[in-house]
Amino acid sequence: GAVVSQHPSWVICKSGTSVKIECRSLDFQATTMFWYRQFPKQSLMLMATSNEGSKATYEQGVEKDKFLINHASLTLSTLTVTSAHPEDSSFYICSACCSTNNEQFFGPGTRLTVL
Amino acid sequence: QKEVEQNSGPLSVPEGAIASLNCTYSDRGSQSFFWYRQYSGKSPELIMFIYSNGDKEDGRFTAQLNKASQYVSLLIRDSQPSDSATYLCASRVSGYSTLTFGKGTMLLVSP
Numbered sequence: 474g475a476v477v478s479q480h481p482s483w484v485i486c487k488s489g490t491s492v493k494i495e496c497r498s499l500d501f502q503a504t505t506m507f508w509y510r511q512f513p514k515q516s517l518m519l520m521a522t523s524n525e526g527s528k529a530t531y532e533q534g535v536e537k538d539k540f541l542i543n544h545a546s547l548t549l550s551t552l553t554v555t556s557a558h559p560e561d562s563s564f565y566i567c568s569a570c571c572s573t574n575n576e577q578f579f580g581p582g583t584r585l586t587v588l
Numbered sequence: 589q590k591e592v593e594q595n596s597g598p599l600s601v602p603e604g605a606i607a608s609l610n611c612t613y614s615d616r617g618s619q620s621f622f623w624y625r626q627y628s629g630k631s632p633e634l635i636m637f638i639y640s641n642g643d644k645e646d647g648r649f650t651a652q653l654n655k656a657s658q659y660v661s662l663l664i665r666d667s668q669p670s671d672s673a674t675y676l677c678a679s680r681v682s683g684y685s686t687l688t689f690g691k692g693t694m695l696l697v698s699p
Contacts, residue, residue, distance in 0.1 A: 504685075505685045507686070507687075516690070516691040516692060517632070517676070517689050522686055564629075564631075566631045566632075570685050571685060575620060575680065575685065576622065576637055577622075577634075577678075577685075577687055578634065579631040579634075580631060581630070581631050
C-alpha cells in the first residue's frame with residue numbers, strides 16, 4: 474500500500490498554544506486528504522476533507538477557525554489546532570486518497586496532549 | 589443518512605479458528621467497501637477492499653459482499669493472536685471520496 478507519514482508522532486503543549494500537524498503522502502499524489510480524530514476507545518471521527526488548492530470541507534460540529542487545514546500541494550496537508558485546550562487532547566490521524574482503487578491510506582497518527 | 593453498523597464485540601475465537609466479522613450498511617448508493625485493522629494506539633491499516641458481489645480472497649482473509657442484503661463480511665482463517673485488533677468496516681458511495689466507517693469490532697484471538 475501507499476505510504477503516508479505524519480509529523481510529529483506525539484506532542485505535548487500548554488493550553489492556549491497552537492500546534493501544527495503535517496501529513497505527507499510519500500509515494501503518490503493525494504488529490505484528497507482527510508483528517509480524523511479519535512478519542513480513547515471511540516470510533517474514528519472525520520473532521521474535514523481537504524482537496525489540494527481549495528478550502529477544506531468541515532464536518533458538522535467541527536470549528537473551522539479552530540482547526541485550520543491547508544493542503545498546499547498534492548503531497549502535503551497540515552492541520553493546525555489553534556488555542557488548544559485540554560479537551561482537544563486526542564489522537565489525530567490523516568489519510569490520503571486516492572490511488573488506483575480509491576483506497577484511503579492512513580498516516581501513523583499524532584497523539585496530542587494539552588496540559 | 590449513511591450508516592455502517594458493526595457489532596462492537598469483543599469477538600473471541602481460539603487460535604487456528606475462523607473469525608467472522610460482519611457489517612451492514614444503509615446507503616444503497618455504496619459501491620466500494622473496505623476493511624481496516626486497527627491495533628490499540630495505532631492508526632488503521634487497510635486489509636482489503638471489495639466492490640463486486642461475491643467473495644474476494646487475499647491470503648488468510650476473505651471479504652464477502654452481498655449488495656442485495658447490504659451486507660459485508662470479513663473471514664479470517666487460521667486466526668492468530670497477532671490478529672487481535674479492532675476491525676473497521678467502511679463504505680464509499682460512487683463519485684465521492686469520503687468513507688463512512690463503522691465503529692469497529694474488537695477481535696480477540698486466544699492462544
